[in-house]
Amino acid sequence: MKLSLVFPCMGRRPGKSYVRSWQMEPLPAAHLAGLTPNDIELDFHDDRMEPIPFDAPTDLVAITAETYTAKRAYQIASEYRRRGVPVVMGGFHPTLVPEEAVSYAEAIVIGEAEAVWPELLADFRAGRMKRVYRSPTRPSLLGASPDRRIFAGKNYLPIALVEAGRGCTRHCDFCSIQSAFSGTQSMRDIDLVVEEIRTIQRQGGHKLFFFVDDNIIAYVDRARRLFEALIPLGIRWVSQASLNMAYDRELLALMKRSGCMGVLIGFESLEQKNLEEMNKGFNRMQGGFAEAVRRLHEHQLLLYATFVFGYDHDEPESFQRTVEFGIENDVFMMAFNHCTPFPGTPLYQRLAARGRLLYEKWWLDERYRYGEVPYRTHLSPELIQDACVRARKQFYGPRSIVSRLCRTNTPNLEMLRNYLFINLLLRREASQREGYPLGDLGFKGELIPTSLPFPEELSARAPALGGAA
Ligand code: B12
Ligand code: SF4
Known part of the structure; x- marks a missing residue:
């Protein structure tokens, strides 16, 4: 067969x-x-x-x-x-x-x-x-093991994706993860993860590891055990985590020792009321977002801060304020995306119940393009879409790149090269993704x-x- x-x-x-x-x-x-x-x-x-x-x-x-x-x-x-x-x-x-x-x-x-x-x-x-x-x-997932031989000969980015755990214990209302995994996280065996990394190292070619976990510090004790086990491997890695990691200086130091270069954290919004609406009030930490960024930088951890726009308490000036927050705090990377109602999420159900969806199924609609806001908001969908693109262009613009570079504590030449490569790539893609069709436009006939x-x-x-x- x-x-x-x-x-x-x-x-x-x-x-x-x-x-x-x-x-x-x-x-x-x-x-x-x-x-x-x-x-x-x-x-x-x-x-x-x-x-x-x-x-x-x-x-x-x-x-x-x-x-x-x-x-x-x-x-x-x-x-x-x-x-x-x-x-x-x-x-x-x-x-x-x-x-x-x-x-x-x-x-x-x-x-x-x-x-x-x-x-x-x-x-x-x-x-x-x-x-x-x-x-x-x-x-x-204790024994789950991917077979990477299928990737041979393909031109992927030189990043090895590894999974240590799957799912997340939080319940943010826009997130498919909490719907798909019902607010739970399952974990792979740490020894198996270590063995998998060693195998990838033996095969060579990968410079950076990306733990695809939705929240790598969801269970802090387990996370500590994982990070301890990574130290002897001498790898460099990145992952995703929730903002509360910034509370724990010991954890941050351990992450750094285990080879962590940086983390993606969903900051989502500077507006407290938006965070409450999205069930992400846990993002408000003592000292605020700026203090969280400072603590990460104190441990030389780079930050990819992601924001979503289109919740009910966003105003036209929210975009500019967010860009300024990123530049003032020397954030390494930022995402400015409109909020997307994924089917099966509480957000989707709420918008559907209030008659706010612009398409029956935006993901199948011939008229829909990547980047469009597919629901009615008090700001117009077009304003949100344009402001997201403008925010990306400003954040990944030459002045911002140079200003963040001059003040960032870039640990070495390689990180400097990565900083420039990533920032310039994301600058190029700031508008490249906009208007992208869903589905191949060359496909002939009906589904x-x-x-x-x-x-x-x-x-x-x-x-x-x-x-x-
Ligand atoms: C790594 C990652 C990326 C990476 C790399 C993706 C890649 N491989 O090229 C990058 C950063 C590029 C990326 C980009 C995007 N991503 Co992404 N990404 C992930 C992440 C964090 C991990 C994916 C992964 O490897 N998981 C591990 C595998 C083993 O688990 P799994 O996918 O769940 O697969 C299991 C089951 O689903 C099932 N299964 C999966 N496929 C199949 C097929 C068959 C036949 C069967 C039987 C079973 C089966 O079995 C698998 C084993 O149990 C997931 C979140 C997550 N937890 O999965 C988001 C996720 C998949 N991404 C998501 C999104 C939205 C995007 C973007 C659109 C973001 C954006 N706006 O730019 C882009 C789209 C890129 C594209 N599709 O071309 C969403 C998708 C939501 C949805 N409802 O579809 C997720 C779930 C994140 C989220 N918080 O909601 N992504
Ligand atoms: S913390 Fe992240 S992965 Fe977890 S439910 Fe919220 S958005 Fe989803």
């Missing part, structure tokens, strides 16, 4: 290259490869960087679908369906909107693959693949849904989602 794994791009303008900063090794595909029995032949196609050989013989296609890549995933599924090849889909989008995804796949997996993937493959081989596989509880009947077990969910203005 031959299985083809596919990781879709978000969309494509014919003849144009894809967003480079997004071209990292896709761990979901490597995890599926790791769970697949050895006697199944495997190939892997990354739609972001190579054409998919639709005519090459294969028995089953497995596609990862996120909300931004859902339309492209359905296009790819349609191409295979045209050729009579069955498709199975999994990932965040089928997990959060199964009643939609199941129309474009012969089978879907709701939740994580670890508990159900071997069963699905056995059923497929026996000719009795079901329409829906659902992980009954969150599976143990082809599966001819299999709609599964009974999902019927009850159908009216709950997708409410439109």
Whole structure:
């Protein structure tokens, strides 16, 4: 039997290259490869960087679908369906909107693959693949091991993605993570993580490790054990964490000793009322955001601070204030994004219930483009979109780059090079991503849904989602 794994791009303008900063090794595909029995032949196609050989013989296609890549995933599924090849889909989008995804796949997996993937493959081989596989509880990740051989020969960014834990214990109302993992985090065995890093080091080529954990310090004691175990490896790493890490100077010092170069922290908004509305009041720390940044810098940890705009207490001046905050506090990197209502999140449900969504399903709508605000706000959606682009251009503009560089405690020449590379790349992409289509504009014809009947077990969910203005 031959299985083809596919990781879709978000969309494509014919003849144009894809967003480079997004071209990292896709761990979901490597995890599926790791769970697949050895006697199944495997190939892997990354739609972001190579054409998919639709005519090459294969028995089953497995596609990862996120909300931004859902339309492209359905296009790819349609191409295979045209050729009579069955498709199975999994990932965040089928997990959060199964009643939609199941129309474009012969089978879907709701939740994580670890508990159900071997069963699905056995059923497929026996000719009795079901329409829906659902992980009954969150599976143990203790033994989960990705198979990175599928990445060989592809031109990914030189960053190794490693997972130490999955999910987050917080409940921010816009976040797909809390919806998909019900506010829980599961962890991999620390020895296994260490072994995986050693293997990657032996193979060479990767300079930086990215722990894709949603909140690497969610359980501080466990995080400490992980960081202690990293010290002998001598790696440099980055990850994502919640702001409360800045409270704990001992933890910050340990992170630095273990090779941490910096962290992405969701600051989200300078407006207290917005933080409350998004259920992220925990972001208000003593001394405020500036003190948090100062403490990170005290430990030579670089900060990628992400902000979202479009909550009800944003004003036109909020954008400029946020840029100034970043420049005054020498923040290494910043994201200025509009808030996105992902289906399945409390935010999406609230906006749908209030009749504020501008599209029934923005992720499938022909008119929708990346960067557009798909709901009504007291500021106009266009104002928010333009102000986000302007904020990026200002923050990644020459004056800001030089001003932050002069004052930042850049530890060495390599970090200086990284600083310039990242800031200039993000400057170039400040508007490159805007207006990006969802789905490949070169795709011909309509999406082809599966001819299999709609599964009974999902019927009850159908009216709950997708409410439109
Ligand atoms: C690393 C990461 C990135 C990296 C690299 C991504 C890459 N591989 O190229 C970068 C920084 C580039 C990135 C960019 C973006 N990302 Co991102 N990213 C992540 C992150 C933190 C980790 C992904 C990962 O490797 N997880 C580990 C794997 C093993 O877990 P998993 O994906 O859950 O896979 C399991 C199951 O979902 C399932 N599964 C997955 N696929 C399939 C397929 C089949 C067939 C089956 C059966 C099962 C299955 O089984 C897997 C094993 O159990 C996730 C958050 C997260 N916790 O996953 C966000 C996340 C996926 N990103 C997200 C977003 C929104 C984006 C951006 C759009 C952000 C932006 N506005 O710029 C871009 C889009 C890029 C693109 N798609 O081209 C959202 C998606 C939400 C949604 N509803 O779809 C997430 C969930 C973050 C969040 N807080 O909401 N991202
Ligand atoms: S802390 Fe981050 S990952 Fe956790 S729920 Fe909030 S936004 Fe999502």
